[in-house]
Amino acid sequence: xxxxxxxxxxxxxxxxxxxxxxxxxxxxxxxxxxxxxxxxxxxxxxxxxxxxxxxxxxxxxxxxxxxxxxxxxxxxxxxxxxxxxxxxxxxxxxxxxxxxxxxxxxxxxxxxxxxxxxxxxxxxxxxxxxxxxxxxxxxxxxxxxxxxxxxxxxxxxxxxxxxxxxxxxxxxxxxxxx
Ligand code: HEC
Numbered sequence: 001x002x003x004x005x006x007x008x009x010x011x012x013x014x015x016x017x018x019x020x021x022x023x024x025x026x027x028x029x030x031x032x033x034x035x036x037x038x039x040x041x042x043x044x045x046x047x048x049x050x051x052x053x054x055x056x057x058x059x060x061x062x063x064x065x066x067x068x069x070x071x072x073x074x075x076x077x078x079x080x081x082x083x084x085x086x087x088x089x090x091x092x093x094x095x096x097x098x099x100x101x102x103x104x105x106x107x108x109x110x111x112x113x114x115x116x117x118x119x120x121x122x123x124x125x126x127x128x129x130x131x132x133x134x135x136x137x138x139x140x141x142x143x144x145x146x147x148x149x150x151x152x153x154x155x156x157x158x159x160x161x162x163x164x165x166x167x168x169x170x171x172x173x174x175x176x177x178x
Pocket of ligand 1: 024025026077080081082083084085094095096098101105110113114118119120123124125126128134141
C-alpha cells in the first residue's frame with residue numbers, strides 16, 4: 001500500500017492523468033498499429049535484437065521465422081509461467097494477461113516484478129530472483145510475451161526459428177553454471 005501511495009503521489013507530481021492509474025497494465029488493450037517505443041528493432045547483435053534504447057525485442061521475418069530468443073521464450077514461458085498466467089500469455093482466472101503487460105510496462109519494471117515478486121491482497125506473484133531457469137532466460141520470456149502482445153506471433157509453438165548463436169549459447173552456459 002505504501003508503494004502504491006508513493007507511486008500515485010509521484011504520478012500526480014509528474015502530471016500523469018490519474019485515470020491511467022485506474023487500470024492495470026494487463027487490462028490495457030494493445031493496438032499493434034500504435035507507436036510502441038519498446039518494440040521496433042533498431043539493430044541486432046550476435047543473434048539478439050534491440051530497440052534504439054538497447055531494450056531486447058523480437059524479430060519476425062517475412063516468412064514468419066522468429067528470432068531465437070522468441071522461440072526460447074515460448075518454451076521457458078510454458079515451463080515456468082504458464083501454470084498461472086495461462087497458455088500463450090493469455091491470462092487465466094488466477095493471474096493476469098501478461099502478454100499485454102510486456103508491451104506496456106517496460107523492460108525494467110517487468111524484470112523487477114519477476115525478480116522480486118509482488119503481492120496485492122491474496123493475489124501473489126512469486127519472486128524468481130534465485131531461479132536460474134527463469135533468470136537465465138528472462139530476456140527470452142520478455143521478448144516472447146512482447147511478440148504475443150503485439151500479435152506478431154500466433155498462439156502456439158513458433159514453426160520456424162533462427163539458429164541459436166554462439167554468443168547466446170555461451171551466455172546461457174555461463175549463467176546456468178555448466
Ligand atoms: C504461482 C502463480 C504464478 C506464477 C508461476 C507466475 N506468476 Fe506472474 N503473477 C501472478 C499473479 C497472481 C500476478 C498478479 C499480482 C498482482 O495482483 O499484482 C502476477 C503478475 C505478474 C506480472 C505483473 C503484470 C502487470 O501487469 O503488472 C508479471 C510481469 C508477471 N507476473 C510475470 C511472470 C513471469 C514472467 C512468470 C514466469 C517466470 C510468472 N509471472 C509466473 C502469478 C504467477
